[in-house]
Amino acid sequence: MIKKDEFAGNFILRKDSDATVTITMNQPDKRNALSSKMMFHLQTELEKIAKDKNVRAVILAANGPVFCAGHDLKELKGIPDCNGHATLFSQCSELMMRIVALPQPVIACVRGMATAAGCQLVASCDLAVASENARFATPGVNIGLFCSTPMVALSRNIGRKHAMRMLLTGDPVSAQQAWQMGLVSDVVADDALESATMELAEKIAAKSASTIKIGKEAFYRQIEMPLGAAYDYTSSVMTTNMQTTDANEGIGAFVDKRPPTWRHE
Structure with missing residues (x-):
């Protein structure tokens, strides 16, 4: 049973607009980190959407200046054993695979930084529209934790040399660089991000x-x-x-x- 402090609205928000659903990660104070609770609520909502024939496109967005900072490092640090870590990383992998397996296309709407598992989240979406101020990184190497699971989605989106450079250096890439690499499908002005993403979603939702x-x-x-x-x-x-x-x-x-x-x- 979900406790009051685990209520979905504390983690994600859902907005329906005709045949398009926007899921917004709603923990800006924690940089929308993929904690076990955040992943639980994302997975639960996606499972509902998968069964809803009225939904024909999904937008994944975030509140605040950071799209997603990846795993919650405090949570990782507090897990006492390898079984707990294995459970958490498995949960993350299941979330990414759920996005890929979803019948409806999923479009990431990215403003600010998307790092580590947050970058993985973008790479797992079918399309990604990025604000010109967006940045992407897999910086795990800087803290001694190589971004091995983010590497799976990243390496299936961009060329090997680009992927290895991101993984080995941890350096962020700009939205324009991400577009050139193939990590995002569109780069737009910051004030046009939501409208451009919705326009793309509605275009897809109008198809069969x-x-x-x-x-x-x-x-x-x-x-x-x-x-x-x-x-x-x-x-x-x-x-x-x-x-x-x-x-x-x-x-x-x-x-x-x-x-x-x-x-x-």
Whole structure:
């Protein structure tokens, strides 16, 4: 049972806007650190969203000047044994995999610093819109704790040399550098961050939800496959996709030169 001081609103806020949900990390005084409680509430909310067919896009944002500082180091320091540490790092990995497995696309809306597991959080999202003042780092090497789990998501987003430089030096990179590396998809002026992120989310939410779900799952499965296996797999995915209601509607609408009417199935 969640205690009063563990109430979700102390950790995250949810706002629904048509088919888009914005989840905002709400512990600016703790730099939105990924404590076990923060991760619990994020995971719980994402599990609800995964089952909600009315939600077609998700924005992950944060209150305060720091997007996410990674793990709560005081919490890490206070855990008495390796079993506790293993549980915490496993919880973090499950959260990242939940984002990847979510049927809906997840867009990070990043203002300020995203460090260590916070950088991992950005890298785990399908898209990321960054304010021009955003910064990204994996500085664990500076405190004797290599960013090994953040490395998993980071190295699947950017080139090896870029990833190793971030991991070995701990140096932060700018939003523009992050865009050039492929860590973020868009960089916008600070005062345009929320509107630009919502515009992107709404553009995606206007598509067929069933098609987006098929495509997102296929993207992450094929990217780890050898070339031949990837083509075999995606050929079968397209064959299945072709049989859906929305594929037939979309192709028919294109041929008839009219807007499609999605049924999301």
